[in-house]
Amino acid sequence: DAMVIQNPRYQVTQFGKPVTLSCSQTLNHNVMYWYQQKSSQAPKLLFHYYDKDFNNEADTPDNFQSRRPNTSFCFLDIRSPGLGDAAMYLCATSNLLAGETDTQYFGPGTRLTVL
Amino acid sequence: GNSVTQMEGPVTLSEEAFLTINCTYTATGYPSLFWYVQYPGEGLQLLLKATKADDKGSNKGFEATYRKETTSFHLEKGSVQVSDSAVYFCALTGGGGSNYKLTFGKGTLLTVNP
Numbered sequence: 561d562a563m564v565i566q567n568p569r570y571q572v573t574q575f576g577k578p579v580t581l582s583c584s585q586t587l588n589h590n591v592m593y594w595y596q597q598k599s600s601q602a603p604k605l606l607f608h609y610y611d612k613d614f615n616n617e618a619d620t621p622d623n624f625q626s627r628r629p630n631t632s633f634c635f636l637d638i639r640s641p642g643l644g645d646a647a648m649y650l651c652a653t654s655n656l657l658a659g660e661t662d663t664q665y666f667g668p669g670t671r672l673t674v675l
Numbered sequence: 676g677n678s679v680t681q682m683e684g685p686v687t688l689s690e691e692a693f694l695t696i697n698c699t700y701t702a703t704g705y706p707s708l709f710w711y712v713q714y715p716g717e718g719l720q721l722l723l724k725a726t727k728a729d730d731k732g733s734n735k736g737f738e739a740t741y742r743k744e745t746t747s748f749h750l751e752k753g754s755v756q757v758s759d760s761a762v763y764f765c766a767l768t769g770g771g772g773s774n775y776k777l778t779f780g781k782g783t784l785l786t787v788n789p
Contacts, residue, residue: 566718591775602764602779603719610775650718656775662768663709664777666718 563587564667566651572673573641581636581670583651592634593664594626595650603650609634610656638672646674677702681765681780688755688787696750696783698739698765706767708732708741708748709777713762722750722763755787 565584573579583592591610595603607616609628623645625637638645648671652664682697700706707726711719723732728743737752748765765780 564718593775600782602782603777605776608775648718652719654775662774663707663721663724665721666711669716669718671716 564651564653564665566649566667566670568670569668570671570673572675573638574675575643576640579638579641579672581638581649581672583634583636583667584632585651585653585667586632587653587655587665588631589653589655589665590631591654591656592628593652593654594624594634594636595652597648597650597669599647606636641672641674643674646672648672677706677767677778679765679767679778679780681763682783684762684782685784685786688785690757690787690789691754692787694750694752694755694759694785696763696765696785698748698750698780700746700748700765700767702746702767702769704769705743706769708739709766709768710737710739710748710750711764711766713764713782715761719764755785757787757789760785760787 593608594606597603628634648669651667654662654664678701709724710722712722723734725732725741731740
């Protein structure tokens with residue numbers, strides 16, 4: 561089945577130690593998104609890639625970076641995790657065509673714990 | 676800008692009860708509307724969607740109708756099961772805002788007891 565895969569499902573890191581979360585998709589979608597979701601809240605968009613074009617949300621901290629080496633993979637890098645970065649990180653994809661809206665499909669998420 | 680207001684939870688029902696979760700939105704134009712469900716410890720799953728006025732989205736016994744006149748997209752199910760216990764998010768894209776950015780409601784926690 562075509563899907564969005566996130567690895568690992570659970571990640572533990574230490575305060576200040578860089579961490580990378582990964583996302584892959586078999587849907588061949590042109591857009592990939594990263595969201596942060598804290599407990600009992602809605603997901604918050606961090607940034608997205610439209611093909612190779614990176615789009616950062618205005619309020620996303622510089623501590624968060626992303627890479628998309630090819631259509632299938634996208635990475636979230638947290639350069640110096642703080643305690644406040646502990647959250648669920650969700651990857652999503654969509655096949656957005658110019659001028660149209662489309663549907664986002666989410667992966668299962670990575671739960672990040674910062675010690 | 677766009678916004679979504681959904682019914683505050685938590686909602687607790689007995690199995691086989693009727694479910695309604697209210698959702699209203701603010702947007703210019705014609706947004707696309709979505710309901711996503713999130714089971715504990717999981718990502719969001721698309722439950723249903725509607726892209727134009729009077730469209731009805733349906734899936735797994737859940738339904739929602741895009742009502743332009745009342746700017747609403749209420750989620751309903753005739754008979755809930757314990758397995759429906761989850762958080763439900765109403766969301767939209769487009770409608771004068773971004774075509775890619777989902778605007779979410781705050782989510783409604785549903786608990787169904789046997």
